[in-house]
Amino acid sequence: MTELLTAAQMRAIEQAAIASGEVTGLELMERAGRGVVEAIFEEWPELAPSWGPAPKPPEFSGQDEEGHRAVVLCGPGNNGGDGFVVARLLKEAGWAVEVFLYGDAEKLPPDAKVNYERWGEMGEVLPLTPQASLELAHRHIVIDAMFGTGLARPLSGLGPFLRDICDCVDAGGSLQLQERWPFSPPVVAIDIPSGICADSGRPIFDEAAAERIRRGSSPVCAAANLTVSFHARKLGHALALGGFWCGKVVCADIGISSQASRTLPRSELVKMANESGSRFKRNGHKYSHGHAVILSGSVGKGGAARLAARAALRVGAGAVTLGCPPAAVIENAAQLNAIMLRAVKGVDGFNAALEDDRINALCLGPGMGVSDESRGLIEAGLKSGRAMVLDADALTLIGRDALLFGMLHEKCVLTPHGGEFARLFPDLAETLAAPATTGPAYSKVDATREAAKRAGCTVLFKGPDTVIADPSGRCSINASVYERSAPWLATAGSGDVLAGFITGLLARGFAPMRAAETGAWLHTECALSFGPGLIAEDLPEELPKVFRALGI
Ligand SMILES: NC(=O)C1=CN([C@@H]2O[C@H](COP(=O)(O)OP(=O)(O)OC[C@H]3O[C@@H](n4cnc5c(N)ncnc54)[C@H](OP(=O)(O)O)[C@@H]3O)[C@@H](O)[C@H]2O)[C@@H](O)CC1
Ligand SMILES: Nc1ncnc2c1ncn2[C@@H]1O[C@H](COP(=O)(O)OP(=O)(O)O)[C@@H](O)[C@H]1O
Ligand SMILES: [K+]
Numbered sequence: 221m222t223e224l225l226t227a228a229q230m231r232a233i234e235q236a237a238i239a240s241g242e243v244t245g246l247e248l249m250e251r252a253g254r255g256v257v258e259a260i261f262e263e264w265p266e267l268a269p270s271w272g273p274a275p276k277p278p279e280f281s282g283q284d285e286e287g288h289r290a291v292v293l294c295g296p297g298n299n300g301g302d303g304f305v306v307a308r309l310l311k312e313a314g315w316a317v318e319v320f321l322y323g324d325a326e327k328l329p330p331d332a333k334v335n336y337e338r339w340g341e342m343g344e345v346l347p348l349t350p351q352a353s354l355e356l357a358h359r360h361i362v363i364d365a366m367f368g369t370g371l372a373r374p375l376s377g378l379g380p381f382l383r384d385i386c387d388c389v390d391a392g393g394s395l396q397l398q399e400r401w402p403f404s405p406p407v408v409a410i411d412i413p414s415g416i417c418a419d420s421g422r423p424i425f426d427e428a429a430a431e432r433i434r435r436g437s438s439p440v441c442a443a444a445n446l447t448v449s450f451h452a453r454k455l456g457h458a459l460a461l462g463g464f465w466c467g468k469v470v471c472a473d474i475g476i477s478s479q480a481s482r483t484l485p486r487s488e489l490v491k492m493a494n495e496s497g498s499r500f501k502r503n504g505h506k507y508s509h510g511h512a513v514i515l516s517g518s519v520g521k522g523g524a525a526r527l528a529a530r531a532a533l534r535v536g537a538g539a540v541t542l543g544c545p546p547a548a549v550i551e552n553a554a555q556l557n558a559i560m561l562r563a564v565k566g567v568d569g570f571n572a573a574l575e576d577d578r579i580n581a582l583c584l585g586p587g588m589g590v591s592d593e594s595r596g597l598i599e600a601g602l603k604s605g606r607a608m609v610l611d612a613d614a615l616t617l618i619g620r621d622a623l624l625f626g627m628l629h630e631k632c633v634l635t636p637h638g639g640e641f642a643r644l645f646p647d648l649a650e651t652l653a654a655p656a657t658t659g660p661a662y663s664k665v666d667a668t669r670e671a672a673k674r675a676g677c678t679v680l681f682k683g684p685d686t687v688i689a690d691p692s693g694r695c696s697i698n699a700s701v702y703e704r705s706a707p708w709l710a711t712a713g714s715g716d717v718l719a720g721f722i723t724g725l726l727a728r729g730f731a732p733m734r735a736a737e738t739g740a741w742l743h744t745e746c747a748l749s750f751g752p753g754l755i756a757e758d759l760p761e762e763l764p765k766v767f768r769a770l771g772i
Contacts, residue, residue, distance in 0.1 A: 224452065224454060224455050224457070224458055224697055225451075225452050225453070225455070226419050226454065226455055227370070227418045227419055228660075230369060230450075230451065231369070233451065233476060234476065237477075242476065242477075243476065245330075245331045246331045246334060248474055248476070249301050249305055249331045249332070251472075251475060252305065252450050252472065253302050253304075253305025253309055253335075254309060254472075255448060255474060256302065256363070256408065256448045257306055257309045257310060257313070258472065259408075259448040259470045259472060263406075263446055263470075264360075264361075264397050264406070266397055266398075267288055267360055267361070269313045287314050287315055287316055288314070288316070288360045288361075289315065289316045289358065289359045290307070290310050290316070290317045290318070290359060290361045290363060291317075291354070291363065291405075292304075292306055292307040292317060292318070292319045292320070292363040292365060293320050293322065293354075293362070293363065293364055293365060293366050293414075294307075294319060294320065294322065294336075294348075294366065295365060295367045295368075295414065296321075296322060296323030296324070296327060297329060297332065297367065297368070297370045298329055298331060298368070298370070299365050299367055299368030299369075299410055299414075300322075300323070300328065300332050300365050301328070301329070301332025301333075301335045302335075302365055302410045303365025303366075303410060304319070304332065304335035304338065304339040305335050306365065307339050307342075307343070307363075308335070308338055308339050311339075311343060315360075317343060318346070318359075319344070319346070320345070320348035321336070321346070321347060321348055322347075322348040322366055322378065325345065348378075348381065349377070352381075354381055354384060356405060357402055357403045357405075358405075359405045360401075361405055361406060361407075361408055362388060362405050362406070362407045363408050364385060364407060364408065364409040364442045364444060365410045366414035367414040367415065368410060368411035368414075369411060369412070369454065371414070371415065371416070371417060371418070371659040372658060372659050373424060373426075373657070373658055373659070374424050374426045374429055374440065375415045375424075375425075378414075378415075379437070379438030379439075380438065382414075382438060382440070382441065383438050383439060385407050385442045386439050387404075388404045388405055388406070389404075389406075389443040389467065390443070391404035395445055395467075395468065406445040406446060407445050407446075407467075408445070408448060409442060409443075409444035409446070409447040409467075411447070411448070411454075412454065412456055412457065412466065413441055413447065413465045415439075415440055415441025416441050416442075416462065416466075417656060417659045417660055417661040418454040418455070419454070419455050419456055419663055420455065420459055420460060420656060420661040420663030420666075421455065421456040421457070421458065421459035421461060421685070422456075422460045422661045422663070423441040423465075423656065424440075424441075424656050424657065424658065424659050424661060425441075425656070426657050430655055442465075443464075443466075443467070444465065444467045445467040445468065446469075446470065447466040447467060447469045447470075448469075448470055448472055449469060449470070449472070450471065451473070451476060452471060453469060455663060455697070457469050458685055458697055458701055459663055459664050459665065459685045459697065459699070460664065460685060462685075462701070463685075463699065463701030463705070469702055509536060509537060509538030509539075510537045510538050510539075510580050510581060510726075510727025510728050510729060511537070511539045511541065511576075511579045511581075511727060512533075512537040512539070512540045512580075512581040512583065512724055513540075513541045513542075513543055513562075513573065513579050513581070513583075514528050514532065514540065514541070514542050514543070514583040514584075514586075514723065515544070515564065515570070515583070516543065516544040516548060516586075516588070517586075517587035517588050517613075518547065518589065519545075519547050519551055520551070521548075521588075521589065522542075523587060523713065523716075524612065524716040525544070525586050525587050525588075525716070526542065526552065526555055527713050527720060527756055527757065528583050528586050528611075528716045528717065528723065529556070529559045529583075530717075530720065530757075531716075531718075531719075531720025531724060531759065531763075532581075532583065532727065533558060533559060533724065534724070534761070534764070535720070535721045535724035535728075535739070535742065535763060536724055536725070536727075537581070537724040537728060539578075540558075540559050540724070541559070541561070542556060542562070543562050543564035543570065543573060544561070544563065544564060545563070545564065546563040546565055566593055566596070567596040567597060567599075567600050570597050570601070571600055574600070574601075574604045574606070579606065580607060580727055580729075581607045581609075581723050581724075581726035582601050582604070582606050582608035583608065583609045583720065583722075583723035584598055584608060584609070584610055584611075584614045585598075585609075585612040585613050585719070586611055586613075586716040586719055587612070587613070588613040588614060589613055590613050590616050590617055594613060594614070594617060595617050595624065598610070598614050598617055598624055599623075599624060599627065602627040602632070603627070605629065605631065606631065607631040607632075607633075607727075607735075608631065608726070609633045609719045609722050610632055610633070610635070611634075611635045611716070611719040612640070612716070615634060615635075615636050618634075618644065619640070619644040625675070628677045629676060629677060630676060630691065631677070631726075631732055632675075632678070633677065633678045633680060633722055633732045634675060634677060634680070635715065635736075636679070636680075636681060636682065637681075637683065641681055644671070645667070645670075645671045645674065648667045664681060664683075664685060664687045665687055665689070665695055665697070667681070668681040668687040668689040668695065669689040669693055669695055671689070672689040672690050675691075677690075677732065678732040678733050678736050680722070680736045680740060682718070684701060684707070685697060685700075685701070686699070686700070686740050688733065688736045690732065694733060696737045698737070698740040700744050704744055706744055706747035706748050708747060708751070709754070711754060711755055711756055713755070713756030713757070714743070714747075714756045714759060716756065717743065717759040717760060718743045720760070721738075721743055721760075722735045722736050722740075724739075725738055742766060746758075746759045746762040746766055747762075749765055749766050749769070
């Protein structure tokens, strides 16, 4: 979980820095452009001025330019302004630079206009129109400075260029320049690939463009091998397919200070994880570290609950009891040791178990089934007022039953994946699934926040871009993208383990939002630590290693 900003927050930070006299808009644009050039040289040191002559394939010898070559595509706003700065700085470094402008130079905002004019003293600006002949092969870098955080509507008239850009990105595969040269130069997006909404990670397109996608013709947005953003990552770099479109994201420091953060920095998460580890177990006995009860399904359906129970115990709950129907006791007894087992006969049996007031956290749903009895168990759990995770079948039942939904309280954590979210909040899911035609688009953050408010409890909306929100509007993202990418988490039962982690943390006394944030973060850490080949059982077993690496 890194600090992620909306476009509006970024603008506010920029405006505050300018208003305080700390910096001018023009200086910020200069720093942004410089940040892009530095990031390029850092990523591809062979392009840096000190490195030596530009790579040249045999068929290229004899062509006019000896040095490195760039194409810079500028747009009508300040993103385009950054592009003019990059063009100038590369030219000053000895590059041959071709600059195209989409839009009317006269209408450029003031700082972008200044940089347009500065570039105008060094080279020409060609119009980026359907008639433009854009040659990307034999260039060392393509810069996408068409649209950034100000994208307001679908791109039009750029289809062929977007196709060329996406082809370069796809064809490259690797970031290695030598492997790409000369036909697939790397594409560097300034701030975010053009056409992607910086708040939602979703491409902005209309019905006409949707039809083009269906026909497999021009794409609706650009893609990039490297995206250079400023100050802090934006939501759009992490949500939806942002991680896919952006390639690799680096954040250039443009020298402004700010407090704005809607998500948790790593240090805070490490602190939380620390609290969940063994260090805080030095005092007290097992029940001072909480007692979690996890209800399992019927015979042959106990795997999910056993995974959750193991995860709850590993993450630090003092004691974990698996409650199962009497007929499933033998099956579960054969599989469990440290986890206690209790036969729970229907709702009465569960209510009897809940008389033990040491039980302070529940997990209902994994493998539970959607019978009337399951419904009764959920109702009993909710009535008990305990902190609880509601996952899987419990979410399906709550989605069907307004009475149960109305019983949700602030100590609950709902952990839906996309399908379960749609069952619980069909209208929000529909809004999120509808094509995004204007920016800023409705995002997974918006949907999860609205869901948490409506449910009156914490909602963790799973996926590679897991979003967690509570009813107060607090929101975090646990994005498994870039350096935290762990697609092998998409394995059967990994959601049950997540439910168990959160339950264990609730038992440890973590507040619901904190338990959900920490559980999601540890879940990804375990997956990263284990690596590909992971199955759900491996996740809790990886936790001691993760705790040790965190110094716990
Ligand atoms: N904030 C900061 O701290 C810093 C920001 N910096 C840079 O500024 C960028 C943000 O600049 P920005 O606000 O000018 O937005 P940007 O993305 O260039 O485009 C907006 C223009 O495009 C237009 N337009 C929109 N959609 C369109 C479409 N589909 N088709 C056609 N036109 C469309 C829109 O026009 P309008 O909607 O008003 O008609 C407007 O003219 C940011 O990403 C970063 O690179 C850095 O310099 C340093 C610090
Ligand atoms: N591509 C992915 N990258 C990272 N995490 C993922 C990815 N796909 C799924 N996950 C995570 O894996 C877990 C899957 O949970 P869920 O869908 O409930 O599966 P199951 O029901 O099999 O346990 C969630 O925590 C989700 O965030
Ligand atoms: K861009």
